[in-house]
Amino acid sequence: MMFRAEEWGLRERGSNPCLGIAKNPRNHVARFLDAREAEWPEAVAAIWLLALTGCRRSEVLDLRWRDIGKNAISLRLHDLRHTAASQAVMAGENLPLVGKLLGHRRHRTTAGYAHLADAHLVEAAEKSEPPSRRR
Numbered sequence: 421m422m423f424r425a426e427e428w429g430l431r432e433r434g435s436n437p438c439l440g441i442a443k444n445p446r447n448h449v450a451r452f453l454d455a456r457e458a459e460w461p462e463a464v465a466a467i468w469l470l471a472l473t474g475c476r477r478s479e480v481l482d483l484r485w486r487d488i489g490k491n492a493i494s495l496r497l498h499d500l501r502h503t504a505a506s507q508a509v510m511a512g513e514n515l516p517l518v519g520k521l522l523g524h525r526r527h528r529t530t531a532g533y534a535h536l537a538d539a540h541l542v543e544a545a546e547k548s549e550p551p552s553r554r555r
Contacts, residue, residue: 453468509536
């Protein structure tokens with residue numbers, strides 16, 4: 421910040437009080453949610469459920485076993501997985517990446533989850549048409 425202030429003329433050149441202070445030697449570590457699973461299994465499970473389903477925080481935190489079952493929330497949660505996969509593919513992500521996000525082992529499984537909206541299909545078709553046929 422002080423360097424930028426000098427660069428922009430907000431401080432006199434060479435007046436940076438931080439000059440000469442050594443950077444923190446700590447290595448930056450990639451942090452993953454799985455690393456905290458042993459400490460806080462319920463919290464990690466709730467976060468994964470939020471990340472993979474698109475549910476609201478309150479829906480996940482208030483979820484009870486009685487809410488899960490035939491024609492209950494389990495159908496809705498699974499539908500959200502399909503929605504998440506579809507949105508990712510339509511945003512340009514490839515099937516192997518989406519499959520990894522969903523925890524699929526086979527790309528064919530992921531392909532069954534990725535439903536494309538009609539507007540997206542029309543847009544793709546128009547891109548592949550010869551320029552003379554485009555509207």
